[in-house]
Amino acid sequence: MNILVTGGLGYIGSHTIVKLLENNYNVICIDNLCNSNEDVIEKIKKITSKDFKFYYGDVNNKDLLTKIFKENKIDSVIHFAGLKAVGESVKYPLKYYKNNLNSTITLLEVMTEFNVNKIVFSSSATVYGKQEILPIKEDSTLHTTNPYGTTKLVNEMILKDETVANPNMSVVILRYFNPIGGHESGILKENPKDTPNNLMPYIIKVANKEYPYLHVYGNDYDTIDGTGVRDYIHVCDLATGHIKALEYMNNHQGIEYFNLGVGKGYSVLEIVKTFEKVNNVKIPYKIESRRPGDIASCYASTKKAEQLLGFKATKTLEDMCKDSYRTNND
Ligand code: NAD
Ligand code: WQD
Numbered sequence: 001m002n003i004l005v006t007g008g009l010g011y012i013g014s015h016t017i018v019k020l021l022e023n024n025y026n027v028i029c030i031d032n033l034c035n036s037n038e039d040v041i042e043k044i045k046k047i048t049s050k051d052f053k054f055y056y057g058d059v060n061n062k063d064l065l066t067k068i069f070k071e072n073k074i075d076s077v078i079h080f081a082g083l084k085a086v087g088e089s090v091k092y093p094l095k096y097y098k099n100n101l102n103s104t105i106t107l108l109e110v111m112t113e114f115n116v117n118k119i120v121f122s123s124s125a126t127v128y129g130k131q132e133i134l135p136i137k138e139d140s141t142l143h144t145t146n147p148y149g150t151t152k153l154v155n156e157m158i159l160k161d162e163t164v165a166n167p168n169m170s171v172v173i174l175r176y177f178n179p180i181g182g183h184e185s186g187i188l189k190e191n192p193k194d195t196p197n198n199l200m201p202y203i204i205k206v207a208n209k210e211y212p213y214l215h216v217y218g219n220d221y222d223t224i225d226g227t228g229v230r231d232y233i234h235v236c237d238l239a240t241g242h243i244k245a246l247e248y249m250n251n252h253q254g255i256e257y258f259n260l261g262v263g264k265g266y267s268v269l270e271i272v273k274t275f276e277k278v279n280n281v282k283i284p285y286k287i288e289s290r291r292p293g294d295i296a297s298c299y300a301s302t303k304k305a306e307q308l309l310g311f312k313a314t315k316t317l318e319d320m321c322k323d324s325y326r327t328n329n330d
Contacts, residue, residue, distance in 0.1 A: 002026045003246065004074045006059050006107065007081030009036035011190045012122065012179055012235060016078065017044050017052060018188065019239040025246075027052035028072045030059060031081065035193055043187045059103035065110040076118035076246055079107060082151070085197055086126075086293070089148035100151035101158070108162055117168045118249045120242055121159055123152045123175045125231070125259070125298060134265075135301035138175070138257045145293050156257075163255040170253045172245040177231035177261030177300050179238050181315065186326040190235070199268060200232075200324050207281045207325060214283055216268050218290035223297055227268035231261035231299035234315035234323065244309040261300030262313045275321040 003020055007013045008029030014036075020027050021044070029052060041054055053072065057064040059081045068074075082100045083089070089096040104121075111119065126149035127142045144150045156173055163169045180200040182189030196202045205211045219226035241260045248256070266274075272283050305311045315323075 001075045001246075002028060002072055004068065004072070004077045005029045006077065006079045006103070007031055009033065009038070009040040009054075010080060012176070012238060013078075013080040014040050014044055014188055015183060015235045016080070016239040016242045018047055018183065019236070019243055021048040021050040021052060023243055028055070028068065028074065029053065030055045030057060030064070030068060032056070032058040035083070037191070040188070047183060047185055047187055060099070060106050062106050062110060065106060066113070069110055069114040069116070074114065074116050076120070076249060077107065077111060077116065078120045078242055078246075079104065080122045082122065084148060085194075086146050086148045087197055089151070090146050093147035096147045096151050100148075101154060104155050104158055108158070112166070117166070118170045118246075119159070120172045120174060120245045120249070121155060123156055123173050123257075124149070125175055125177045125261070125300065127153045127156065127175060128298070130295045131298070134297060135263060135299050136259065137301040138259055138304050160255050168253065169255075170249040171255040172249055173255065173257045174241060174245060175257065175259050176238060177233055177259065177298070179235045180232050181234040181236065181320040181323040182326065183236065184323055184326070189324065189326075199230075199271060203272065203275055203283055204325060206283050207275070207279065212284065214272065214285040215288045216272075216285050217288055217294060219287045220290075221296035223267055225267050225269050228294055229265035229267050229297040229299070231263065231265050232271070232317065232320055233260060233262050233313050234320045236323075237262075237313040237315050241305065241309070241311050244305075244311040248309055256308070258305045258309055258311075259300035259302060260305060260311070261302055263300055263302035265297055265299035266317055271317070271321070274317050275325070278318050278322045279325045281325075
């Protein structure tokens with residue numbers, strides 16, 4: 001089976017390529033390196049002792065996509081490529097709409113041309129906005145609070161409309177909660193190019209003494225200790241979810257939506273304490289005011305993914321904190 005992975009050199013894509021190669025899929029990857037580095041290719045090869053094809057370029061480039069589909073008989077696509085910084089999307093909405101929407105449209109056009117009907121799409125818990133009822137189920141109402149989130153929601157709509165127009169299509173929408181961690185070898189991990197916005201990459205910078213302390217955004221939420229609660233999932237578990245999605249598409253048509261989370265929430269301070277304990281390192285922090293747009297708590301109902309995909313996350317919070325910080329020499 002030949003799988004085209006867009007954005008495959010990024011954080012989640014690279015861990016998924018490792019899983020794909022380990023499960024004997026052939027991988028063809030396209031990435032424009034706007035948020036990743038080419039050295040990830042060698043890292044993946046080192047972990048798996050397997051090879052895959054890489055095309056440098058943009059998913060918005062129809063000629064390049066056409067060349068890729070001509071040169072390879074693609075069976076399914078996993079579409080990770082996209083910009084993902086919430087704050088940046090508020091500042092530069094058109095950049096986000098242009099990149100994240102045009103890429104999917106171009107990809108779907110070329111897939112149609114080559115009669116490729118199976119696609120897994122990287123969506124996000126961000127499409128649920130603020131929910132009163134937890135855990136969050138897939139059929140909850142959807143609403144977004146920033147342009148990034150809106151690109152995810154509109155992408156879901158585009159894929160749904162395409163599925164209606166073409167009944168042969170099989171689409172799996174995966175709504176990730178909060179991915180953290182890295183490969184257990186320490187070779188592959190999250191490596192943001194700019195100042196991290198997300199909690200775990202920021203904690204790592206503090207652990208490495210690149211930043212003096214962690215800013216904890218609010219301790220007055222209605223949660224266990226007042227700090228924000230999220231559903232953190234190990235990136236290698238998330239990668240397994242994509243293998244399950246590919247298997248699901250082999251005998252299902254139409255569109256289906258799945259949460260990928262652990263089903264349990266942890267607070268910012270629980271993460272800090274666990275990180276300190278398993279890595280034997282101090283994370284100084286200061287409590288600051290709430291970050292605009294943040295919600296108190298968010299965690300997934302994992303039932304649907306368990307029942308229909310046969311997917312259940314296996315890694316613990318300790319694993320996640322350890323594998324986030326692990327170095328190659330461990
Ligand atoms: P990432 O930035 O590490 O990876 C995305 C990759 O896509 C990068 O390698 C980037 O260079 C590439 N890319 C972006 N636009 C491209 C384009 N037009 N053409 C070719 N390549 C392009 O991000 P990630 O954390 O691995 O996220 C992967 C996907 O999952 C994204 O769609 C993201 O929105 C979604 N997602 C991420 C999270 C998270 O917290 N990491 C949560 C929910 C959903
Ligand atoms: C987690 C918790 C913060 C940083 C975002 C996107 C979402 C998805 C995942 C892509 C919150 C607190 C954070 C810091 C802190 N991405 N925090 N200090 O906000 O749940 O989700 O990433 O789809 O769309 O919105 O994740 O890691 O930013 O924050 O106290 O320096 O950590 O307030 O409670 P979030 P996060």
